Amino acid sequence: MGDTMETKNILIKNATILNPKSAEKDNIESFKGDLLIENDKIAEISKKNEELINSKGVEKIIDGKNKILMPGLINTHTHISMNLLRGLADDMALDEWLNNHIWPTEAGLNGEYCYDGALLAITEMIKSGTTTFNDMYFFMEDVAKAVNESGIRGCLSYGMIDFGDEEKRENEFKENIKLIKNCNDTAEGRIKTFFGPHATFTASKELLERVRYEANKYNVGIHIHMNETKKEIEDVKEATGKLPFEYLEDIGFLNSDVLAAHGVWLSKEEIEIIKKRDVKISHNPCSNMKLASGIAPVQELLSKNVCVGLGTDSVASNNNLDMFEEMKFASLLQKVNNMNPESLNSNQTIKMATINGANALNLEKEVGSIEIGKKADLILIDNKSVNLNPMSEKISSNLVYAANGSNVNTTICNGKILMEDKKLITLNESKIIEKANKSIKELKEIREESK
Ligand SMILES: CSC[C@H]1O[C@@H](n2cnc3c(O)ncnc32)[C@H](O)[C@@H]1O
Ligand SMILES: [Zn+2]
Secondary structure, rough: HHHHHHOOEEEEEEEEEOOOOOOOOOEEEEEEEEEEOOEEEEEEEEEEOOOOOOOOOOOEEEEEEEEEEEEEEEEEEEEEEEEEEEOOOOOOOHHHHHHHHHHHHHOOOOHHHHHHHHHHHHHHHOOOEEEEEEEEEHHHHHHHHHHHHOOEEEEEEEEEEOOOOOOHHHHHHHHHHHHHHHOOOOOOOOOOEEEOOOOOOOHHHHHHHHHHHHHHHOOEEEEEEEOOOOOHHHHHHHHHOOOOOHHHOOOOOOOOOEEEEEEEOOOOHHHHHHHHOOOOEEEOHHHHOOOOOOOHHHHHHHHHHEEEEEEEHHHHHHHHOOHHHHHHHHHHHHHHHHOOOOOOOHHHHHHOOHHHHHHOOOHHHHHHOOOOOOOOEEEEEEEOOOOOOOOOOOHHHHHHOOOOHHHHHEEEEEEEEEEEEOOEEEOOOHHHHHHHHHHHHHHHHHHHHHO
């Protein structure tokens, strides 16, 4: 990481601080004040009129006037190297999209392409206020390199698919375990690793059972796609005689360390299983709408105290990584689905994108809220932006219904400034875009040649 990122103590002055701390209540505390970052952590928070933070030893002051200071956003489900595949195949359902377009193109991937796609995605995330993402893909040590260099926080899993093939299964475990051994807790603790069985329709029972065993052994979480489409439910029912969550419950897979992406088609019984096992759900409204997969019962899950975070899925089914857009779609989708304008209000939605995301990734002691002792993963939003004026008195309303990622002015992760006043510190945006365009061109040529 470059020298410019090595700032030790930072004082953010006169900001409007928004703290989605309380996961139980629907209100979100906000106040005018200062915040001191020492090294990688939040050291002090002072409300205006309280004793001022002693600025001795502070090496950098950021003017927070006319800015909202909030926790960095947490994207709980994505495949960031797929940023190369943006717009590759639109306007079709998951099955056709994966089998006829995405998987044949992914067959030509290598570590360099995945690194280029990851850097492109990380640039987009830093610019739009995401400081933590949860990723499942291939060539994950190359993704880890991009995380390390950029300064962002990432939970990484290798996507395991065996389709019942024993040799393939062995390889998938070798890859995921290598990732865990080489990368867990690296990059000053910004990288955590998970097991990543792709889904119940691509991973065998043997693979899933061993994932549970190895996850316990290595003390890491599990990231899996679940109950995304109706077709998936029918296929799993035909293959196992059970609904996907019932099947996983029967084989002893489910636990509080499981993060299930999507959870669109859930029976009452499956919701009870999710609750009982404290399984975490990542809701991906844009991807679910674009692939016409369906609408997840988010309001119902939240009302049963299930932890639901927010994710974008990849840009190949979204088609961007803007978590502000994702918040707005999440909230509006629940309202129209329940025919109830009170569904998923703006406070609940912000919690999903922050503290719930942290909880879902077992990072709630480190990130997701503004608290002394937590990691300084913070963003500043420009209140002077035209689309945020006149300012609603309710800050969460502005952030969920009016804002978008381009309103992010400054992004800080692990106490390091990654973007200040819209200027990227650790990454060279134009070079990254140029290289990514070269890589996708080559990847498309490889695909053509293989036809
Ligand atoms: C084995 S690595 C991850 C694997 O998942 C594919 N993928 C991307 N989006 C989705 C989705 O919405 N449902 C299921 N699988 C998805 C991706 O292309 C990789 O092959
Ligand atoms: Zn996915």
